[in-house]
Amino acid sequence: MKRRLCLLLLLSASLAEADDRPNFVIIMVDDMGYAGVRCFGNPYFKTPEIDRLAAEGMRLTDFHSSGTVCSPTRAGLLTGRYQQRAGIEAVIHPVREHPEHRKGLQKTEVTFAELLQSADYTTALIGKWHQGSQGEL
Numbered sequence: 001m002k003r004r005l006c007l008l009l010l011l012s013a014s015l016a017e018a019d020d021r022p023n024f025v026i027i028m029v030d031d032m033g034y035a036g037v038r039c040f041g042n043p044y045f046k047t048p049e050i051d052r053l054a055a056e057g058m059r060l061t062d063f064h065s066s067g068t069v070c071s072p073t074r075a076g077l078l079t080g081r082y083q084q085r086a087g088i089e090a091v092i093h094p095v096r097e098h099p100e101h102r103k104g105l106q107k108t109e110v111t112f113a114e115l116l117q118s119a120d121y122t123t124a125l126i127g128k129w130h131q132g133s134q135g136e137l
Contacts (some may be wrong), residue, residue, distance in 0.1 A: 104132015
């Protein structure tokens, strides 16, 4: 019991000293428009968790996508550059024989996640990468 109490006190002390930098949660959804969630006025869909995130955080209401499909849009978001400059002009195709399969985000590109890591942030990607494969093509 004493060990648990000590661990709880240590955890509480470490949380009290947590840094004041903002956290980032960026949600990118394919094929969803501005009004695809309730917090932006859609009365038909129930999106309680996204609504809660919007209520407790920051809602971006004027955002421009650099591409019309997933791979280029992700490249633009990740690098802050036009997708053509990042080397991804079309969807990275899953079939090896397709010409667009051999493309991908160049290793020389710097992503905002890498910049955040250099500022001692912990970063993660959950879901669809769709920026090419690091494996042999």
